[in-house]
Amino acid sequence: MSFRPPPGQPPGAQQVPEPLTPPPAFIPPQPAPFRGDPRAIERCLFRFTYVWLVNGEQFWFFPVFIGTRSVAGFRWTGRSWRQTGFDLRLIFAFTCF
Template sequence: MYDFRYDKYEPEYTVPYIQFIPVPVFMPRQPGGIYGRPTGRPPQGGISGSGMPPGPPPSKAPAKRPPKQGGPGQQAKSIDGSSLKPCRFKYVYIWPKRGPGFWAWLINIGRNSISGYRWYRGRWAYFGMDLKQIDSFLCY
């Protein structure tokens, strides 16, 4: 039987009730920037062509439709990713829950988020957004 008390790797100081070994924690780098923050740059590769919009969006913003009333207390909490699938590679007007609406050109649509290009200050800028942040949208 091996006696651990005389092990040369055993530290001289021990606490009988607890041993703390610090473990470094590394956050994995995610696409879109450090810790998932958008960088404003489009993803490299993986898109046939460049995925860029063909030109500027329509000049007029559409009027927002009133929400459909399905009964008392029935209101969608978030948009479903499958409802946005037909809007891929098309102009989409998005009304977020906070802030003004904007034109977008979607290239990636997932279960919980979207990414693509957003018309911002007269040019297209790459962006990503959680589906829970979208109030409504209109596809063209």
């Protein structure tokens, strides 16, 4: 997936749509473990997504790109959004709003 640069920005530059607001102020209930197509998270592109990783980490995430084996976007630190990415195989469960 690629993004078009805004007017006045040089060709080839990418505009990554960072969320403008914090995520919801709650932690959703964890759904059943994620099994099946790792690209199922595509339905969560550009949506607030709560992610549980296989290592026990959990956090709000705002995905903006999904590759064949990885996902990239913004992770909520509790105060701000930070760009991040990780392997799709690390996802244990997720839910998006």
